[in-house]
Amino acid sequence: MGVFMLLATSSPRADDDVTVRATINPANVEVGGQAALTIEVEGKFRRSASPILPPLEDFDKYEGGTSQNFSFINGQVHSSIIYTYILSPKKAGTFTIEPIRFQLGDKQYTANPVTLTVIPAQPGISVPQNNVQAPPKTGTHQRGNLPGEDESIFVGASADKDTVFVNQQVTWTLGYYTDGRVELLRSPNYSPPSSEGFWVEDLPPQNKYYSNIHNRQYLISEIKRAYFPTAPGVYSIGEARVDIVVDDFGRGNINDFFSRGMSGGFGQQRSLTTKPIKIFVKPLPDKGKPADFNGAVASNLSVTMTADKQTANVGEPVNVSVEVNGTGNMRTLSPPKLTGIDKFKFYESGNSTDSFKQDYVVSGRRKFQFVIVPQVEGQFTVPPVSIPYFDPAKRSYRVAQSEPVPLRVNPGTAENGRKIVYAGGGDDFQVLNRDIRFIHTPPAVLAAARTPFYSRSWFLAAQALPVLLLAGSLVVERRRRRYREDVGFARASRALRDAERRLMEADGAFRAGKAENGYAAMHAAIFGYFADRANVPPASLSNEGIASWLEANGAEAARVEEVRRMIAACDMARYASTSADANQGRTLAKATRDTLTAIEKAIA
């Protein structure tokens, strides 16, 4: 079932949308010349037949080949086939070629008639030939991998020179020969040769012409490239390859047909290759080589220098362009040197190259841009720019030189002419020039570099002082606040100090011989201390109360007993005046101070 469907879709089928057009180019040709008759069939169909031409007895007719293109649009097949025939008229006159018919299935289509005017051949009269050009006069293409007199398609390559100087152009040509007997299913796919050791430029357009080889008319399509060798030596322009798909329908058996059809299409792929071409590259001669020669190889070199302004201010940039025109590879041209501009700042600001390929010869225009900034005022001339180059055609060195460029430099900067109008009226004030301010006189003291104060150790240490001061102040203020707000804390804090003051008073009394007063003061010191520590009135304390407070605060029993004895000694001396001995009192006062100090430390 699938096979039948394939057969059905592959069979010829007419459609209403098919159009057939005929054109002839050129419409005027001389006897013996060539005109291309093109018949284009376009529309929705699967396969085509060949056009049916009227009898052309007054012409020699050659098949120029067929090209075909398929596309799928919205599931429909659109096909376009172009048939080319070369007509060479045998006699002068006006010829209308009709009818040109095209049979597609059951339907027959007729193309529009075309008219060709043939004039007698006259020496010196040139008839426009459009793309159909005369064969090249120089160079013969070296045949590639399809030699043989009966081949319908083959390729060959040639070079216009086999020995050149460094950076001299070699024009390489690929020739693609077809006699029209083979139908291509796709446009040929061309892979250029390798170009190691060369700077390469493509040379459009393609050249087409007809030539008779072994009594067979071939349409020859040529692709050209320019090769510029970069160093002396022997180099090779590699092999070029042209991949084609030829229609071999009908040559194989039915099984081949089905297998090719099922596997994606008809046609046989073939690769045509050219032979590599050796190029001998000579070094540039030393004889006559200028000292400032920078490797430029060209012919007819000319140099033009221009500036974007003739007058500028000091410090104002001036754009200078140097344009070099000539035949050759201008891309490799080095920037010229601007000399004699010591009073200018000099900058390279860029370059650009335009290439031209007139008659397959590479020429070009290379532009170098410079910026010069005048530093002083005056009348100057930018000296001529010279470019030495080697002319391979004349085999000698030459020098291309520009004209000088005059430049007037006025003083001042961009602020020249700035006016300041004063509110009070009067003449306008105008800044004429602007310069830097003058130098300073030597100072009285010239100091050597010293360590700045912020790197000295004392300065770094001093940074901690405010922190310490604030921390101490916080502690002091907190203590003061507690004194103010916590009476018990305040009394406890000063208990020992008050007791010591009283014991000093007691000691004074003992020294004065007033023993009773001394013991009274000592008693007050002991009771005052414990009253402050316990935060109670002294009158509310008893001997036992003091002992209990001491025990409650973890005092040792011996210490408690010692306090008891001191209190008892004081009471004895106070109430039995006979026992009030001043010397004993002083000893007791000292012991009391020691005991209270020990208690303070123990229960702090």
Add this chain to the structure above:
Amino acid sequence: MKRFALVMAVIMVMATAAAGGESAAAQTGDTQLFASGNAAYEAGDYGAAIDRYREVAGSGIVHRDLYYNLGNAYFKSGDLGHAILWYERSLQLDPRNDDTRANLAVVRAMLRDQQLVSARGGVRGVLMGWHRRLSTEESVAVACLFYGLFTLAALCFIFRRSRVVRSVYRFLSWISPGRLFGLGMAGDVLLGMATAAVLALVFAGSAYAKVHESRVHTRSVVVSMEVPVFSGPSKDSTIQFKIHEGTIVSVRDGREGWVRVDLPGDLSGWVETSSVERI
């Protein structure tokens, strides 16, 4: 023993006098060299002026006028890169010197890489203006001043209940902005503390940035006329763009013979060390 001490004292006095004399003689020589540099400048011999100024600078003398004159001499000899370098060095010592700033503006207007001459505006521009207009020592001094004011205000806050502090506050409160906002004494003093702390930190930060900058020497000036900036520290690397003399760059990294430079607009690359000089 006493005789030995006397001899030592005499030797020390003589040595000190001799050292002082040598120092004075050296200073006189430097001053004369400076003056001869000025004479060469006035005679239009800028190359000789540069040599003499540099000789003075090479002896360890650091002075804004010396650096300023060097900038002038380089400018007059057409070397904009070195002119910018020495003006910038002079500004580091005296950032508000009108002459140096004016001359720097003249030279900057002649630079080729105008798009790389930084011109900051807005708040950042104002802040950077202040940052640049103070020398490092001035920034440190101002930071210390505000640090001291902060400490004083903190002491007042701690002892705000004391009679002395209260009477001083009553005396000075008319200048305090806190009263306008209805703040009491504690709030007013806290506001003063916070203000002083912020200003101290700002100026300390400015000083730190300058000290850090001077230690790591990141700001540099292109002193070659045209410098290709490579993508890596090798001449085989891609040339990304070119910068020209006088352009200020930030040096971030270095390898043998190469430094990495950063420019405004996220531009970065490697240049040969000899093409830039650190300010």
